[in-house]
Amino acid sequence: NAGVTQTPKFRILKIGQSMTLQCTQDMNHNYMYWYRQDPGMGLKLIYYSVGAGITDKGEVPNGYNVSRSTTEDFPLRLELAAPSQTSVYFCASNLQGPTGELFFGEGSRLTVL
Amino acid sequence: ELKVEQNPLFLSMQEGKNYTIYCNYSTTSDRLYWYRQDPGKSLESLFVLLSNGAVKQEGRLMASLDTKARLSTLHITAAVHDLSATYFCAVVPNDMRFGAGTRLTVKP
Numbered sequence: 001n002a003g004v005t006q007t008p009k010f011r012i013l014k015i016g017q018s019m020t021l022q023c024t025q026d027m028n029h030n031y032m033y034w035y036r037q038d039p040g041m042g043l044k045l046i047y048y049s050v051g052a053g054i055t056d057k058g059e060v061p062n063g064y065n066v067s068r069s070t071t072e073d074f075p076l077r078l079e080l081a082a083p084s085q086t087s088v089y090f091c092a093s094n095l096q097g098p099t100g101e102l103f104f105g106e107g108s109r110l111t112v113l
Numbered sequence: 114e115l116k117v118e119q120n121p122l123f124l125s126m127q128e129g130k131n132y133t134i135y136c137n138y139s140t141t142s143d144r145l146y147w148y149r150q151d152p153g154k155s156l157e158s159l160f161v162l163l164s165n166g167a168v169k170q171e172g173r174l175m176a177s178l179d180t181k182a183r184l185s186t187l188h189i190t191a192a193v194h195d196l197s198a199t200y201f202c203a204v205v206p207n208d209m210r211f212g213a214g215t216r217l218t219v220k221p
Contacts (some may be wrong), residue, residue, distance in 0.1 A: 012167060013169070040214075041213055042201060042214060043156075043211045044211075045208055045209070048208070059210075098207060098208035098209060099144065099207075099208070099209070100194070103219060104155040104156045105155060107153075107155055
């Protein structure tokens with residue numbers, strides 16, 4: 001049982017480049033989330049999805065886009081990468097929604113130079 | 114603005130000692146979570162506290178919740194090296210909001 005799988009685990013981008021962080025889950029969870037974790041800070045919610053075709057902004061959505069074409073997949077796209085987007089990104093999922101226990105992937109460390 | 118404040122942010126303990134991590138929050142939340150994160154790893158749920166006065170224990174960790182004081186504690190009893198990790202509390206006014214985390218190091 002893989003749970004929540006993120007790729008890539010590490011990536012270095014140049015300023016202005018674009019990339020997509022992939023997230024897939026095999027637990028048939030309706031809800032999926034993207035968080036970023038900065039040093040000494042808690043996780044902040046970027047975007048979330050309540051099901052295929054439905055997404056909504058979280059606390060820090062600027063500079064990111066998401067899509068949810070299937071229950072399993074929830075990719076996060078960075079357009080025009082900036083140094084402020086250097087962070088560790090976590091994908092999570094659950095059944096109960098935004099107030100329920102979250103199941104996290106192992107994270108993707110992104111550096112923008 | 115919602116605040117979730119943990120203290121201490123860094124904690125170095127000797128094995129065998131006891132200590133408490135505190136989590137204060139500034140808004141109503143009907144539940145509170147504690148998560149553990151090992152270095153370079155993901156977060157894993159430890160406890161969910163669902164009501165005022167709730168107490169949960171697993172091994173050397175015990176969590177409690179006082180919703181009137183908007184305070185949760187995570188008590189560590191007779192610390193061992195394996196407990197070294199970062200511990201996050203999180204409240205859920207509408208979605209999950211995390212504290213900054215407490216980095217715990219347990220030394221022999």
